Amino acid sequence: MPRRPLLRNLALTAQTVGEHVTDDPVLLALQVSRRLPRAVSERAAGLLTRARGAGVVRALGHEMRGEREAALAALEARRGSPVHRADAALGLGRPDLTAALLEAVAPDERGAGWSAAAARLAAHRGDLEEAARLAARHPRNRHLARRMAGERDTFRGVAPSLPTKTGHTPAPGRVLHVLTNSLPHTGSGYAQRSHSILASLRDGGFEVEAVTRPGYPVQIGVPWAAERDVVDGIAYQRLLPARLAQGQAARLQQHAELLAAHVRRTRPALLHTTTHFTNAVAVEAVARAFGIPWVYEVRGQLADTWAAVRGPEALESERYRLFQEREAEAARRADGVVTLGEGMRDRLLAAGVAEDAVVLCPNAVGGAFTAEPEDRDVARARLGWDVPEDAFVVGTVSSLVDYEGLDTLLRAAALLAPRCPELRVHIAGDGVARPGLQALAGRLGIAHLCSFPGRVARADARWHHAALDAFIVPRRDLPVTRSVTPMKTVEASATGRPVVASDLPALAELVDHGRTGLLVPAEDPAALADALARLAADPAERARLGAAGRQWALATRTWEANARRYRELYARLGVTAPVR
Known part of the structure; x- marks a missing residue:
């Protein structure tokens, strides 16, 4: 039976919920409402839209029903705290309304809640420095201030530091994939692709395992998570500390240290990670410390994904510029780079990645999808x-x-x-x-x-x-x-x-x-x-x-064809599957 560190997971769950409640309660309410079963959501929405008083409550009900215009109208009505309404407007994708509501608050009434909402608005717009400054204005926002400062520092290039590890003897043909999420707790295309790659490499003779980011899957609402899941014979190891470090920069250091401890135990010959750059930064630190090669797989343009829901002005923001710089830097520093399509490869080459370092492994099919339809x-x-x-x-x-x-x-x-x-x-x-x-x-x-x-x-x-x-x-x-x-x-x-x-x-x-x-x-x-x-x-x-x-x-x-490309890349980096 897999070990389930329940007490540790409960502590981590409490920290995650506490941070959301303290730092961004309105966004937390919106996210929870979107995860409710349809029947529960419809019943709750009906009750909320009939509530008297706070416009945020009525707006939440309308949003649960998909009535975006009615939700925004509830926020524009002068009911309830303008700061809470501003937070809700930001969660509904209306930073202009957020700014107007915050601007209407008199300067002498701009306390901790106002500063926190203003910091979140700045972060939404990609102004990392302003977000950190506003969050630090009030001592009650110390958790939010650490988060904003950590994100700013990470995007500006802060990286983990690890001492050189001596005596590491890699196991031949053993490869560790470092992932953001995975089956069985996430069924996204990202998780499906990861699983298909791991299975195809295993079938090609490699010894494969995966490890997910610190806190996953407890952070997405799975407090009963085991330390290790096995799906179709593929092992997924979890990094589940009792507490996550505060702020993204500190969390990157923690990620590198937890990953290093796992590498010391399992002795992989190669590390393989995926977008976005925070994974790459942690993996590079570990790979360099142990003297083993690492591969960066670019599966998306996450700076563009971030900007897609914010309008054209996001393309001029500090966050967007630094996001692209960090992604390009990660790809240039990797020992090998994988990507999904011609357009993505062209962007990597334009960013200065060497042409012979990039391997094209498109999304593919296998198993049931290759059988007769x-x-x-x-x-x-x-x-x-x-x-x-x-x-x-x-x-x-x-x-x-x-x-x-x-x-x-x-x-x-x-x-x-x-x-x-x-x-x-x-x-x-x-x-x-x-x-x-x-x-x-x-x-x-x-x-x-x-x-x-x-x-x-x-x-x-x-x-x-x-x-x-x-x-x-x-x-x-x-x-x-x-x-x-x-x-x-x-x-x-x-x-x-x-x-x-x-x-x-x-x-x-x-x-x-x-x-x-x-x-x-x-x-x-x-x-x-x-x-x-x-x-x-x-x-x-x-x-x-x-x-x-x-x-x-x-x-x-097909994944079989992609497996050949991965094998060729790994061989170029000195890692081959043992002859069996």
Whole structure:
């Protein structure tokens, strides 16, 4: 049985909750509301929207229902503390309203709460120095001040320091992956990719293990977590101290020390980590201390992901500039670099990473997705769908966040529905955008045509793919979506489904227009509606596109092919799998 350090985990849980309650209580309430089961959320939202007094409470209820405009109106009404309303406005993505509410507070009334809210606004805008200064204005905000100062220092290049470790004898072919999160507690594309890589390396003869960031998964609400999980024979070790260091800079040092202790026990010959740069900074310190090579895998452009929900002014901020500098520096300093797509490789080369150091290992498929796809009607029956036999069902299996552009899909469906009565929309997944998407479907008058089943188990994902007539990826046109290639389109193609995607460089790497799917202008509901109408009217074309997509995926996007690239990279760094 795995060891479960319950007392340690409870102490860590108490620290995490306490920090959120002290530093950012309104954001904590918003995050908790988004994690509630749908039935509980709807009941609670009804009670909150009818509450008298505090506008924050009513705003929270409206946000839980996806009624963003009503939530903001509740905050603009003069009910309750303007500081609390300012915090809530920031959580709802309205820094302008936050600034106005804070500015309206008289200077002699700007106490600890005001300073904390102003610091969070500065951090949201990417002004790291101002955030640290404002947080330090009042002694009651000492925890927040440490957090803001630690983040500033980390982005400015503070790194862990470890003494040289003597007597380290690496075990041949033993590789340790250092991850942000993992199965079984997180089912994201990141976690799935990590698991697939580890399994493919193990099958290639390497001895592999993974270790996750300090505090995970207790910090995401799993206080019963074990010190070690084993999934499909892959071990995931947890770093679970009783208390995490205060501030990001101090936490980086703690990460390096905990990782070093694990490396001393397990004797890996190579360390392999992933974005973002804080992982790289800790891993580099450990690798240099033990004299072993390390690999940095760039899976996204996280500075662009951060900026995507903040508007164009974020691109000029201190945080964005330093974020890009630290990411480029981490890639240049690594002994080997892996990335997912051509666009991402081009950005690395432009940042000064040596061309021969970069290895392209795209998102891929394996296991169930390489097996013969299930029949569409069989998949619908298995999932219990109550749709007409001739229903034309389009949709996605995805994280529901704003940059995925799923509101464009709903608007396209509203345009298409009058001329395509058999249309249905299926959006599987969860995320902060889900309540708003459901509310939008209602406003567009197509709620009866749409299904939102929430997050689906990984084992069921391929059934949701197979039940669709077309897989839709209507991403917005943003720097992050132009460069980062998602996994879901490859899985859809492997399932034999045509993919309709925004015509962006990253998606054009995955969808061959007219051969494996269709590309349409981003954020253009009319163009998307026309593409869907074309597929609805021509089942033969859907079959042709889907078959070509599957052929492409199996020929070019498998974990077996990627494993060869990883083996070649590791061999170049002096690490090979033992002959068995």
